[in-house]
Amino acid sequence: MEILSDAKKLKELKKCSTDPVYFISNYIKVVHPIFGLVKFELYPFQKNLVTEFKNNRFNILRKFRQAGCTTLVAAYSLWKCIFTDHFKVVILSKDDDASMEVLSRMKTAYDELPTWMKRGLVKDSAHSMKFDNGSEIKSKSSSKQSGRSVAGSLLILDEAAFIENIDTIWAAAFPIISTGGSVIALSTVNGVGNWFHKQYVGARRGENTFHAIDISWKDHPQYHRHAGYEFMYEKLKAQDPPIDIDKWEATTRGAISHKEWLQEYEAEFLGTGDTFIDGEILKQLKEQVNDNFSTKFNNRLRVWQGPDPRFDYIIGVDTSIGRGLDSSVAQVINLYNGEQVAEFKSDRTPINEFANMLVQIAREYNTAYIIPERNLIGHNLIYQIKEIEQYENLFLDEKHEPGIQVADANKRQMLVQLDEAIRLNKIKINSERTIDELLTFIIDEVGRYTADVNCHDDLIMALSFAVFGFNELRGSTPMIQHRPNDDNKFNLPISQSKYYIRTPGGQIHEEDLKWLLS
Numbered sequence: 001m002e003i004l005s006d007a008k009k010l011k012e013l014k015k016c017s018t019d020p021v022y023f024i025s026n027y028i029k030v031v032h033p034i035f036g037l038v039k040f041e042l043y044p045f046q047k048n049l050v051t052e053f054k055n056n057r058f059n060i061l062r063k064f065r066q067a068g069c070t071t072l073v074a075a076y077s078l079w080k081c082i083f084t085d086h087f088k089v090v091i092l093s094k095d096d097d098a099s100m101e102v103l104s105r106m107k108t109a110y111d112e113l114p115t116w117m118k119r120g121l122v123k124d125s126a127h128s129m130k131f132d133n134g135s136e137i138k139s140k141s142s143s144k145q146s147g148r149s150v151a152g153s154l155l156i157l158d159e160a161a162f163i164e165n166i167d168t169i170w171a172a173a174f175p176i177i178s179t180g181g182s183v184i185a186l187s188t189v190n191g192v193g194n195w196f197h198k199q200y201v202g203a204r205r206g207e208n209t210f211h212a213i214d215i216s217w218k219d220h221p222q223y224h225r226h227a228g229y230e231f232m233y234e235k236l237k238a239q240d241p242p243i244d245i246d247k248w249e250a251t252t253r254g255a256i257s258h259k260e261w262l263q264e265y266e267a268e269f270l271g272t273g274d275t276f277i278d279g280e281i282l283k284q285l286k287e288q289v290n291d292n293f294s295t296k297f298n299n300r301l302r303v304w305q306g307p308d309p310r311f312d313y314i315i316g317v318d319t320s321i322g323r324g325l326d327s328s329v330a331q332v333i334n335l336y337n338g339e340q341v342a343e344f345k346s347d348r349t350p351i352n353e354f355a356n357m358l359v360q361i362a363r364e365y366n367t368a369y370i371i372p373e374r375n376l377i378g379h380n381l382i383y384q385i386k387e388i389e390q391y392e393n394l395f396l397d398e399k400h401e402p403g404i405q406v407a408d409a410n411k412r413q414m415l416v417q418l419d420e421a422i423r424l425n426k427i428k429i430n431s432e433r434t435i436d437e438l439l440t441f442i443i444d445e446v447g448r449y450t451a452d453v454n455c456h457d458d459l460i461m462a463l464s465f466a467v468f469g470f471n472e473l474r475g476s477t478p479m480i481q482h483r484p485n486d487d488n489k490f491n492l493p494i495s496q497s498k499y500y501i502r503t504p505g506g507q508i509h510e511e512d513l514k515w516l517l518s
């Protein structure tokens with residue numbers, strides 16, 4: 001080992017005190033599952049995480065399995081304690097053993113430090129490590145009382161989606177932490193509706209103090225090929241049996257169920273059995289997500305297919321006030337094949353501007369049929385569309401009034417139609433945002449179809465209006481409908497022989513119409 005002069009040591013201490021990435025990468029050692037005890041050379045995404053932790057007091061990190069996050073947070077805490085006097089870290093994990101395990105990682109890292117870098121330890125027990133500068137790291141069990149004793153500078157909630165009593169703990173801890181402390185809550189996902197899910201979703205919407213961070217398995221050089229890591233890929237290849245980085249995804253997916261893959265590695269907040277749309281179908285929808293869209297109106301409109309002169313289109317519309325609460329949403333659907341061709345979403349667009357854009361979209365899509373909700377704000381929108389924008393092609397209800405009046409009973413009916421349209425593949429949803437809303441759209445305790453706590457349903461409602469209009473038009477117009485393509489290539493139905501036929505009773509039947517073509 002290199003012998004350092006006192007001057008060099010002092011220089012190193014100074015550098016480490018201001019640069020956690022330098023400190024961790026040069027002085028901390030970790031146990032790698034394959035390579036054993038190694039220097040903790042941070043991957044680029046881990047360096048970014050350190051910057052996020054430094055810049056934000058409340059962090060919520062959604063991660064995949066074995067991402068290297070617990071170890072990173074442990075190393076960061078150690079840096080804080082060594083170089084800041086009287087810094088207190090409290091670790092809470094899913095149970096006492098798991099919390100102690102995080103603390104023990106810090107101890108391993110501390111033990112490996114050169115003596116001149118260490119602080120004196122004044123206490124070293126299974127639940128605590130106290131330094132001579134007054135800093136301390138404690139691990140706590142997740143009992144309901146734990147929230148009261150978190151008086152700390154940094155609270156770590158590891159595997160937060162799995163911590164029992166976390167709602168109670170957080171309610172007690174928040175007033176203490178908010179007066180100057182900081183929080184890192186990190187977890188793999190564990191379905192919807194728990195504290196972690198709610199806080200994460202709230203953070204993404206800017207509704208709480210948390211800063212949301214996502215890391216993807218593709219950011220991690222051990223799971224996805226990254227330039228500059230060839231040495232590591234060679235070492236993995238030399239293992240017995242050899243590990244091929246390019247096969248990691250296929251091998252891992254092959255070993256676990258699709259739902260496990262989505263949850264553990266794609267960090268999807270999958271609904272449990274109570275989602276409105278069946279879980280199996282949600283999975284398929286998720287696989288069909290189409291990221292290949294262009295945008296318009298300052299990213300508010302996503303376009304998968306431009307207007308095609310051969311087709312007619314319908315636009316389902318859900319309106320909001322445009323002041324950052326709910327969103328104003330429009331779903332543009334191809335009336336011929338049910339494909340979602342464009343989607344508008346904005347929580348900051350005033351009604352008049354929304355009406356104007358809507359009419360521009362409708363005109364572009366071959367004078368599309370607009371079907372808006374006729375509630376309080378909807379009235380205003382309809383007025384803008386008709387009177388100001390002079391656009392006439394609006395859905396008329398049985399009373400010949402434009403738009404649809406939504407009440408509990410017909411809302412339910414429209415949602416059932418949406419479910420049917422999805423199940424029978426009558427519509428093709430391209431948008432990930434829409435599918436994400438479906439993932440948190442649930443049947444609650446009293447049987448209502450509703451967005452989960454802190455979740456939204458604007459895209460779903462607009463889509464259900466479009467499907468309702470679609471069915472109304474289909475019901476009154478004898479038409480042949482073909483199955484939407486799954487490969488995004490547009491085929492005219494004439495190139496196919498299997499068709500879905502709507503019979504007078506409203507049933508859909510698959511029929512072979514080859515005879516028609518011969």
Ligand SMILES: Nc1ncnc2c1ncn2[C@@H]1O[C@H](COP(=O)(O)OP(=O)(O)OP(=O)(O)O)[C@@H](O)[C@H]1O
Binds near residue numbers: 032063065066071072
């Ligand atoms: N930059 C790195 N270099 C080498 N090894 C690393 C690095 N980052 C993490 N590791 C190792 O990777 C493994 C996984 O890390 P860690 O346990 O921190 O991940 P995690 O995201 O908390 O995983 P889990 O989902 O199991 O909680 C550990 O053995 C850790 O020591």
Ligand SMILES: [Mg+2]
Binds near residue numbers: 069070071158
């Ligand atoms: Mg962990």
